[in-house]
Structure formats: structure tokens, C-alpha cells
Amino acid sequence: MLGYAYGAIRQGADVQIVRVQADVGPGFPRFTIVGLPDSSVSEAKARVRNAFHHSGLPFPKGRITVNLQPASIRKQGSWLDLAIAVAILRASSPQPIPGDATVFVAELALDGSLVPQSGLSAIGLHMYNEGLNHLCISQDQRLPWPFHRRFHVLRARDLADVVEQLRDPREPALDKTEIRNRFERNLHVPFHIGGRAELRLLSICAAGRHAMMLVGPPGVGKTTLADALVHLLPDLPEDHALEVAAWQEIVDPDYIFSLRPPVRKPHHTISPKGLLGGGRWGTPGEFTLSHHGVLLLDEMLEFTHTALNTLREPMDRGFIECSVLGKPTELPADFQLVATANPCPCGYHGYGDCACLDVDVRRYWSRCPGPILDRIDIIHHVNRAAGRDEKQDDLNACAARVREARAILTHRPTGPRLSEAADRALRLACHQLRASERDREKLTALARTLAALDGQEDILVPHVEEAMIWRRPGSMSPTRHALAVPQKKSIGGDI
Ligand SMILES: [Zn+2]
Structure with missing residues (x-):
């Protein structure tokens, strides 16, 4: 039988x-x-x-x-x-x-x-x-x-x-091992967010999933700021969270299902293979493990040039191609890049006593390929002089606004559209500053996020103007950042 x-x-x-x-x-x-x-x-x-x-x-x-x-x-x-x-x-x-x-x-x-x-x-x-x-x-x-x-x-x-x-089917028994690990958002953590500009930066990046890099001297709170961003991110939709669990369980058998976005912090000695994953069985690398979440590269300029170059494909396409069991396969890698960096080898260029020569600073920044820096939406120099003026209410309001803005951006795929005046302003600015096509694309995306944060249907001129403050076209080259001096940003809009 x-x-x-x-x-x-x-x-x-x-x-x-x-x-x-x-x-x-x-x-x-x-x-x-x-x-x-x-x-x-x-x-x-x-x-x-x-x-x-x-x-x-x-x-x-x-x-x-x-x-x-x-x-x-x-x-x-x-x-x-x-x-x-x-x-x-x-x-x-x-x-x-x-x-x-x-x-x-x-x-x-x-x-x-x-x-x-x-x-x-x-x-x-x-x-x-x-x-x-x-x-x-x-x-x-x-x-x-x-x-x-x-x-x-x-x-x-x-x-x-x-x-x-x-x-003889029975009523399904309650699952004793089921753990509803709904993240209790504890925004009362002692995050020193810095000034108003930093809080605005976090809400923009959290709402629009923009790649950001924080530059500043040791101890200014770059890593804390990056961690704070993670706490502002809204919960994942169920389908995304299940996809995340499927990948995480491969490397962590004790992974507990959660709606929180995954955060991966690879060490700067990691190899390109460790980032990309693949191999015979399609083992996920750090890119795939941070799918739908955040890839946090602390001290990004300490990573090898080859490792940083592997960021290009996932940042452009949201996946990486590899071969699993002889079959060409796409591993998902749609992550938000958050990076931190010192301004120079000693860490104090533009912030105090720096003993480095200009040539050393330039060499230090050339560790990161220019095309990768160009793909980062916002490179922000953390200002040590910024006041610690964050308030609990600001953070809670910020998290709520981020959730609303994300909903606008997610449920309306085209998001807020450029108004005629804003389109004109953007064209003019891009022409005058000889902005690249990528600059223009990033500026539009930033302006769209700013409009969503304002709850606006259209992208208005002030949104384009603020986007220009966060990302100055043509300014993302390693040389420019090597010699950058932190400036206080004048920002519009509510936090
Ligand atoms: Zn220095």
C-alpha cells in the first residue's frame, strides 16, 4: 500500500x-x-x-x-x-x-x-x-x-x-512559547540628542529611510545619535518582520520574532564576504541580515576600501546577486545605511587641536570611495557646541511625526509631488550649483520626506530649500569632507 x-x-x-x-x-x-x-x-x-x-x-x-x-x-x-x-x-x-x-x-x-x-x-x-x-x-x-x-x-x-x-481535531491549544515581543518604545533613555538640528536630522532620516553619516570628534555622541535613530524608527509591517525573522533565524536559532527593524553593527575588520554573504547555501551576510532595518557602520573610514565598495550594489538596487546551490539568486539587502566617522586620523580636525597635516586628512577620507559617499543622502557634521536641549516631549512628538510621515510615504508610493514653484526652484538651484543627476534625485527624495513630515500633499519651496541645506549639491566629495568645518545648520519646519 x-x-x-x-x-x-x-x-x-x-x-x-x-x-x-x-x-x-x-x-x-x-x-x-x-x-x-x-x-x-x-x-x-x-x-x-x-x-x-x-x-x-x-x-x-x-x-x-x-x-x-x-x-x-x-x-x-x-x-x-x-x-x-x-x-x-x-x-x-x-x-x-x-x-x-x-x-x-x-x-x-x-x-x-x-x-x-x-x-x-x-x-x-x-x-x-x-x-x-x-x-x-x-x-x-x-x-x-x-x-x-x-x-x-x-x-x-x-x-x-x-x-x-x-x-479527532481539537481546539488549537494556546501557544505557550509564543512571545509577543512588541517593542515598548522607551524614549526616556538618556540619549543626548544634541541640538535642534540633530533632532530634525533624526526625524528626516527615520521617516524617509535616508542614508546618513555623522562626522565628529571622539565623544561627541555620534554613536548615541545613531542609536537614537533606531529607536525612532516605526515598527515593521508584519510581512517584512516575518521576512526578517526568516533570515535572522539562519544565523541565530534563538531569534525571537519582533516587529522592530533589525540593526546590524559589523566590526570594521569584516571582510567583503562577511558583508555580502552567499556561499554554497546562500548564508546571509550583514547586508541581508539588515534587510528592512539598519546597517550601522561605526567608524566607517576604518573599514577596508574593498569592503566599502561592496555597498554600491545594495545601495542602488536593494539586493545582491549571488549563486546558491549553483542557481543565480538575489539576496535581499534593502537596508538604511547609518555611518559614523572621525573628521581626521586624530579625530579633532575642525573641532579643536588637530595635529594632522592636510595631506593626512585627505588620505584618511580617500579610504571611502567617492561613489559611496555620494550615495549617502546626508553627511552631517555634529556640532559639539550644540546645546543639549532635547526634551522628552520633543522625542515623543518626533516619533509620532515619523510614524505619520512614514505612513504617507508608504501608502502613497509617489508620495507628495513637487509643486510647480518647488520644481522651478529645484531646477534653478541644480543648474546653478551644477548638481549631478544623483544630487537631484536625492534632493527630491529629501524634499518629499520633509513634505511628508509636514503632512503636506505637495512639496513646497521651503521643503526644497531645507533639502538643499542638508545636502549641498556637489559637496559630497571626500576632499570636501576632509577639510569641512562643522557649521550650525539653520533649519526650518517643526522638529
Ligand atoms: Zn587630526
Whole structure:
């Protein structure tokens, strides 16, 4: 007799739904698994046989052949144990076992209990996209809470419990491991935001996901400012958060699902490979791990020139191309870049006693490729003289305004449009300052964010003017920043 069950495997970033076929027939007792299993899948034979025995279920006598479809793809891991056991049960049981559309994902212990697996989000997301919505897992399995709403989840203790529940469905039990890790935004943290310009900068970058670089001497609070930006970012939509979980679980089996955007802070000694990821199994690098979140490069000029050059593709396209298991694949890498840098090797150029020669400062800034600096929307020199005039109310108002502006920018893809006068002003300024096409693009994006922060339908002239203050066309070259002196920005609009 033949029996079937669906299982799933995750190999690196790749998920595959596997149809397990079991054939039980007369003959010399023999248990064979075909369909390119590796040794970890083949070992399921011992686990399944013992699980039957300890669950009080009769293990069929005779010849058992299990085929894993598609047979052309190599399978690894213990994810298919439960699906293999259910397929054998269906092939050998005189009474039918319902749940044909259920995907069974669990390892079996020798005593028949179901062992939870790490990294189920990627499988859940794949199933959801394929329209499969019945899932059977261990009762101790951690599963992001949005899946409980999207799937019929059968949580079972052991193999016998699975059979019992498939024949006699119960009300789904409450998930004890479900953790609603909704981030309590604690803006009462002792962030020294600096002056009004810094607070405005944070709200612009948080609302529009603009790449920013903070330049200043040691101890001026660049890293704290970058951290504060992260706290101002709104929660992710559920779909984005699930995508984030699917990637994070590959490198962190204990990752707890959260709606907060991920933040990655790679060390400056990281290799280009560590940033890009890829390899045989498509292991995510820092770019992919910060997808939908923030990539924070502290002391950006300390990273190698080659590593910084790899930023070009993800900053332009939001993904990187690589080869996974021989197939060309796109790894997502839509992150917001936040960088900090000292103004010179000693750290005090333009801020006090600097012992560096101009040539040293220029050489220091040339570590970062010009095209990468040009792709950063705002390079802000943190002014040490700025007052510590942040107030709790300002921060809360700022977070609320950022959320509203993000909603405007997200739900209306074109966002606020350039009014006629603003368009004229932008053209004129770009012409006079010989702005590049990228400058023009970035200025329009900044002005759009400023209009969204103001709750305006159209981009007005003041928005263009303020955008010009934040990003002066033609001023993003390494040389210009090497010799820059911090200036107090005169900004318009509400914080
Ligand atoms: Zn110096």
C-alpha cells in the first residue's frame, strides 16, 4: 500500500516542500529511503522505527520504501522525520489518517516525542506564499505569532498524539512559547540628542529611510545619535518582520520574532564576504541580515576600501546577486545605511587641536570611495557646541511625526509631488550649483520626506530649500569632507 505526507526542508536560504511517498509491501524486512537523502535524513530510519515502538504504534513488517520528491534535490537535516513516519502510518494503517494537506515539520526522538526545530519562519513564509496553510509541529516549537493567525497549526506532543489529533481535531491549544515581543518604545533613555538640528536630522532620516553619516570628534555622541535613530524608527509591517525573522533565524536559532527593524553593527575588520554573504547555501551576510532595518557602520573610514565598495550594489538596487546551490539568486539587502566617522586620523580636525597635516586628512577620507559617499543622502557634521536641549516631549512628538510621515510615504508610493514653484526652484538651484543627476534625485527624495513630515500633499519651496541645506549639491566629495568645518545648520519646519 502507498501512503503520502508533506514535509519541508530548509537548506540555508532555500526552502523546499517535500512530498514523502511510502510503500509498504510483503517481503524481507527492509527499510529504504530514496530521493537523494544525505546521512542525516537516512538516520531517520532508526528514529522512526523507535518512535513507532515507544508510541505504541505497530511498525509494519515487510519491505518499506520511502521516496522523497522532488528526487533530484539533495535533502539534509532531520526536518522530514515526522512526515516520513506519517507517510508510513498512512501506508500501513487499515483506517485512513486525515490531514492530506498538512505539512509535517518536526524531528522525532526515540521515545516518539516531537523535537522542535530552529528556523521555521522561512518554511512558514514559503508555505504562506504557496497557499499551504495546515502545519503540524511540536508543542514546544517557537513560531512567530502572525503564523498562528494565518495557519491551522496542529501542535502535538508525540507521534501518537499527532495521529489522535488528525483523527479527532481539537481546539488549537494556546501557544505557550509564543512571545509577543512588541517593542515598548522607551524614549526616556538618556540619549543626548544634541541640538535642534540633530533632532530634525533624526526625524528626516527615520521617516524617509535616508542614508546618513555623522562626522565628529571622539565623544561627541555620534554613536548615541545613531542609536537614537533606531529607536525612532516605526515598527515593521508584519510581512517584512516575518521576512526578517526568516533570515535572522539562519544565523541565530534563538531569534525571537519582533516587529522592530533589525540593526546590524559589523566590526570594521569584516571582510567583503562577511558583508555580502552567499556561499554554497546562500548564508546571509550583514547586508541581508539588515534587510528592512539598519546597517550601522561605526567608524566607517576604518573599514577596508574593498569592503566599502561592496555597498554600491545594495545601495542602488536593494539586493545582491549571488549563486546558491549553483542557481543565480538575489539576496535581499534593502537596508538604511547609518555611518559614523572621525573628521581626521586624530579625530579633532575642525573641532579643536588637530595635529594632522592636510595631506593626512585627505588620505584618511580617500579610504571611502567617492561613489559611496555620494550615495549617502546626508553627511552631517555634529556640532559639539550644540546645546543639549532635547526634551522628552520633543522625542515623543518626533516619533509620532515619523510614524505619520512614514505612513504617507508608504501608502502613497509617489508620495507628495513637487509643486510647480518647488520644481522651478529645484531646477534653478541644480543648474546653478551644477548638481549631478544623483544630487537631484536625492534632493527630491529629501524634499518629499520633509513634505511628508509636514503632512503636506505637495512639496513646497521651503521643503526644497531645507533639502538643499542638508545636502549641498556637489559637496559630497571626500576632499570636501576632509577639510569641512562643522557649521550650525539653520533649519526650518517643526522638529
Ligand atoms: Zn587630526
